[in-house]
Amino acid sequence: MSERQSSTADKNIVDRRRRRSASGEVVREARKFASSAMYRPIEYEFERLQAYAENHVNATLALPLFVLIVAIVSAQWVGALPAAYWTVTTVIGYGVLLAICHRFLKSGDDEKNLAYWRRRFMAGQLIVALNWSLLAIYHCAACSLTDAYSIMPFSALLVFQAVTMGLSHGFGASLLLTSAPPTILLAGRLMLSLEPAGFVMGGILIGAQVFFYFMADRMRLSILSALAHRHERENLIAELETARSMSDEARRRAEEANLAKSRFLATMSHELRTPLNAILGFSEVMQTEVLGPLGNETYKGYVGDIHASGTHLLKLINEILDLSRIEAGRQELREEAVRLTHVLEDARQMVALKARTKGVEITLQAEENMPMLWADERAMRQIALNLLSNALKFTPTGGKISITVGWTSRGGQYFSVRDTGPGIPEEEIPVVLSSFGQGSIAIKSAEQGTGLGLPIVQALVHMHDGRFDLKSVLREGTIVTASFPRSRVLETMGKTENLGHDRYRRPVSNRAATRRAS
Incomplete structure (x- = not known):
C-alpha cells in the first residue's frame, strides 16, 4: 500500500518516508567509492x-x-x-x-x-x-x-x-x-x-x-x-567503523535524553499531584455546596469546569507516571490467577453508563469454560479500560463496540475490541502507537485525549510476554487485539479424591463415584 503524507498540520504526524540512517548513507558512499576505484589509475x-x-x-x-x-x-x-x-x-x-x-x-x-x-x-x-x-x-x-x-x-x-x-x-x-x-x-x-x-x-x-x-x-x-x-x-x-561509532554515540545520547525525560516527568508529576489533589478536593466541596450555597450559577459553572479540568490533568499525570515507570523498567507485575471474561465484563460495566449516554452498544462474546490466566489483574483491567475508552471515543452515536474473548491457534488466550469508528490511516498507525502521538482524525473529531493510552497498553501486553496488534480500515473501524501465550494459561485439574493417608490426590474414577453414591 502506498504511503501518503498527511495534510494535517499536527506536529505529532510526521512523514517517515525520507528517514535514512547515517550508517546506510556511509555504506552507500563507500560502495560507490569501491565501484569507481577500479577505474582510477592507482599505481601503489x-x-x-x-x-x-x-x-x-x-x-x-x-x-x-x-x-x-x-x-x-x-x-x-x-x-x-x-x-x-x-x-x-x-x-x-x-x-x-x-x-x-x-x-x-x-x-x-x-x-x-x-x-x-x-x-x-x-x-x-x-x-x-x-x-x-x-x-x-x-x-x-x-x-x-x-x-x-x-x-x-x-x-x-x-x-x-x-x-x-x-x-x-x-x-x-x-x-x-x-x-x-x-x-x-x-x-x-x-x-x-x-x-x-x-x-x-x-x-x-x-x-x-x-x-x-x-x-x-x-x-x-x-x-x-x-x-x-x-x-x-x-x-x-x-567508514563502517566511523558510522558505528556515530550510531553508538547517538544511541547513548538518546538513551540519556530518554532517561532524563522520564525522571523529569516523574518528578514533575509528583510535584503537581499534591496541589492538584487540593484543587480537586476544594472544587468538589464547592461544587456540592457542602459549606453552603455559592449564590451565583456562573461561579458554580466555573467550579465545575475547574473540577473537570483538574480530573483530566490528574488522569494525564497518572498515565505519565505509568509510562515513566514502564520505560524505566520499574513497573512490577503482581501476578495471580485472572479470568479474562470477568475482567472484560467489569470494564464493560464501567463504561456502560457513558456508552448509553452516547448511544453506543457494547457487546461481549466469550468462549465458555476458559481457564484462568496468570497475569497482573490491575494491568489487565488497565488494558481493557484503555481499549474500551479509546473505542468509545471514536465510535459515533448509534455505533457498536464488540468485545471478543477466546483461544489463540497456539493454545493461548486473547481478547479483542472492535469499533465502528472512522478508522485510522495506515501511515498514521506508528504515530498513534508512540508516546503523545495522535492521528489526524483523533484531533479533528474525537474527545480530548493524552496520546498515552495505546503506548501504555502495548507496554503492559509485552510485559506479559504477549502480542499487541492494531488493524484499522479507514471509514470502517478499528480492531485491537491483545493475545497472551500458552505458558500463561493455567491448566484445569479434574475432580480429586482424598484418601486420607495418601500424600497426593488422585482423580476420582466413575466406578468409585457410583459406589459411594449408592
Whole structure:
C-alpha cells in the first residue's frame, strides 16, 4: 500500500518516508567509492617496491647459489680464473642490490622518497645485468654451437629470465633492465654465427624474454588488483567503523535524553499531584455546596469546569507516571490467577453508563469454560479500560463496540475490541502507537485525549510476554487485539479424591463415584 503524507498540520504526524540512517548513507558512499576505484589509475608504487625488496631478501641464499652453479659448470670450458672473476663480480652485484633492498625495508620511508629508491633499485639492476652480460659475450674460440658449452649459457640465461620475472614482476617494464641486455647480447652472438642452431637458440631466447615479460606484466596487474581490493575493503571497514561509532554515540545520547525525560516527568508529576489533589478536593466541596450555597450559577459553572479540568490533568499525570515507570523498567507485575471474561465484563460495566449516554452498544462474546490466566489483574483491567475508552471515543452515536474473548491457534488466550469508528490511516498507525502521538482524525473529531493510552497498553501486553496488534480500515473501524501465550494459561485439574493417608490426590474414577453414591 502506498504511503501518503498527511495534510494535517499536527506536529505529532510526521512523514517517515525520507528517514535514512547515517550508517546506510556511509555504506552507500563507500560502495560507490569501491565501484569507481577500479577505474582510477592507482599505481601503489610503495607496495610494489616493498614486494620487490622482500622477494630479493627472501632469495638472499638462492641467488649466490645459482651463480656458483653456473660458474662451476662454466669453469670446464673457460677456465677457473675467468669463472672465479665472474662469480665474484656477480655476487658483489647481487650483494649491492640486496643491500639496497635491506635498507629500503628498514628505512620505513613513506611515499615521498619512492623516486629516490626506485633509482637506486634500477642502479642495482644495471649492475646485475652488466655481470650477466659478461657471461653472454664470452666467446669460446675452440667451441662450436654443437658443443655442450654453447648450451650452458643458453640454459643459464633462460633460468635467469625466469628468476628475474619471479623476483621483479611488480617492478613493471623496468625488469627488462636486468634480463634484456644479456639476452640480446647472447641472442645476437648466436645469430651472428650464421648457423641454423644459432638462429634457433637466439630466437628461443628472444621469444622466452617476451613471454616472461608478458607473464610478469600479468602478475603485476594481478597484484595491483589485489591491492586495490584491499584498499577498498580497508576504506569500507573504516567508514563502517566511523558510522558505528556515530550510531553508538547517538544511541547513548538518546538513551540519556530518554532517561532524563522520564525522571523529569516523574518528578514533575509528583510535584503537581499534591496541589492538584487540593484543587480537586476544594472544587468538589464547592461544587456540592457542602459549606453552603455559592449564590451565583456562573461561579458554580466555573467550579465545575475547574473540577473537570483538574480530573483530566490528574488522569494525564497518572498515565505519565505509568509510562515513566514502564520505560524505566520499574513497573512490577503482581501476578495471580485472572479470568479474562470477568475482567472484560467489569470494564464493560464501567463504561456502560457513558456508552448509553452516547448511544453506543457494547457487546461481549466469550468462549465458555476458559481457564484462568496468570497475569497482573490491575494491568489487565488497565488494558481493557484503555481499549474500551479509546473505542468509545471514536465510535459515533448509534455505533457498536464488540468485545471478543477466546483461544489463540497456539493454545493461548486473547481478547479483542472492535469499533465502528472512522478508522485510522495506515501511515498514521506508528504515530498513534508512540508516546503523545495522535492521528489526524483523533484531533479533528474525537474527545480530548493524552496520546498515552495505546503506548501504555502495548507496554503492559509485552510485559506479559504477549502480542499487541492494531488493524484499522479507514471509514470502517478499528480492531485491537491483545493475545497472551500458552505458558500463561493455567491448566484445569479434574475432580480429586482424598484418601486420607495418601500424600497426593488422585482423580476420582466413575466406578468409585457410583459406589459411594449408592
